[in-house]
Amino acid sequence: xxxxxxxxxxxxxxxxxxxxxxxxxxxxxxxxxxxxxxxxxxxxxxxxxxxxxxxxxxxxxxxxxxxxxxxxxxxxxxxxxxxxxxxxxxxxxxxxxxxxxxxxxxxxxxxxxxxxxxxxxxxxxxxxxxxxxxxxxxxxxxxxxxxxxxxxxxxxxxxxxxxxxxxxxxxxxxxxxxxxxxxxxxxxxxxxxxxxxxxxxxxxxxx
DNA sequence: AGGATGATATCC
DNA sequence: GATATCATCCTC
Numbered sequence: 001x002x003x004x005x006x007x008x009x010x011x012x013x014x015x016x017x018x019x020x021x022x023x024x025x026x027x028x029x030x031x032x033x034x035x036x037x038x039x040x041x042x043x044x045x046x047x048x049x050x051x052x053x054x055x056x057x058x059x060x061x062x063x064x065x066x067x068x069x070x071x072x073x074x075x076x077x078x079x080x081x082x083x084x085x086x087x088x089x090x091x092x093x094x095x096x097x098x099x100x101x102x103x104x105x106x107x108x109x110x111x112x113x114x115x116x117x118x119x120x121x122x123x124x125x126x127x128x129x130x131x132x133x134x135x136x137x138x139x140x141x142x143x144x145x146x147x148x149x150x151x152x153x154x155x156x157x158x159x160x161x162x163x164x165x166x167x168x169x170x171x172x173x174x175x176x177x178x179x180x181x182x183x184x185x186x187x188x189x190x191x192x193x194x195x196x197x198x199x200x201x202x203x204x205x206x207x
Numbered sequence: 208a209g210g211a212t213g214a215t216a217t218c219c
Numbered sequence: 220g221a222t223a224t225c226a227t228c229c230t231c
Contacts, residue, residue, distance in 0.1 A: 066226070068226075075226070076226085077226075080215090080216070083215080083216080084215090085214085085215065085216090099214090099215095099226080100213075100214060100215095101213095101214085101225065101226070101227060102211080102212070102213080102214095102225060102227050102228080103211070103212025103213035103214075103225090103227095104211070104212060104213080104227065104228075105227050105228075107226060107227080109226085122226060124226090138227070138228070139226070139227075140227045140228065141227085141228080180226070181226070181227090182225085182226050182227070183226060185224090185225090186226095
């Protein structure tokens with residue numbers, strides 16, 4: 001069963017002919033993820049994260065992300081090399097890399113670029129769109145509200161129950177950038193502006 | 208500023 | 220086996 005009733009339909013002017021597919025969820029294809037990580041990170045802003053679980057479709061708009069650029073990026077988990085934990089991050093693009101952090105929270109990344117590179121984009125905040133209970137500002141709260149956890153480690157984002165979609169939205173008017181959060185140990189890599197967010201959106205985790 | 212809370216990496 | 224660290228969040 002496909003439920004799309006939770007998506008706010010854009011009001012069409014009376015008498016206009018709606019363009020086909022304008023409000024439909026268009027799942028992002030594999031080749032969306034198989035590109036430069038910074039490009040993917042920026043283009044993920046405004047897209048919809050969709051999780052269908054137990055007959056409920058939970059949807060949030062991505063408003064904040066961070067790019068992790070591979071094994072040479074000292075802030076990236078993949079800089080530790082290929083381990084059981086980082087296996088998914090070194091895998092092919094378009095899969096979820098979910099990790100458990102600080103004994104309490106899960107964080108979700110999408111793997112980017114070619115298999116073996118260890119690149120990913122961390123999803124840091126969502127604007128609630130459908131069926132999201134609780135807060136979604138911050139990577140740990142985001143997964144909690146979306147009911148995403150360790151079971152989704154390595155999950156294919158071209159599956160029908162967990163994926164990212166475009167709804168024909170226009171690109172964000174402005175994108176702000178800053179240092180990544182919580183990676184001060186990473187030396188020069190900590191200072192690079194690899195966090196991207198929608199500057200006017202109230203669901204961004206920090207100002 | 209500091210605590211909760213547990214997996215992971217990196218030592219011995 | 221022990222310990223230090225951690226891509227967080229909350230309370231004080």
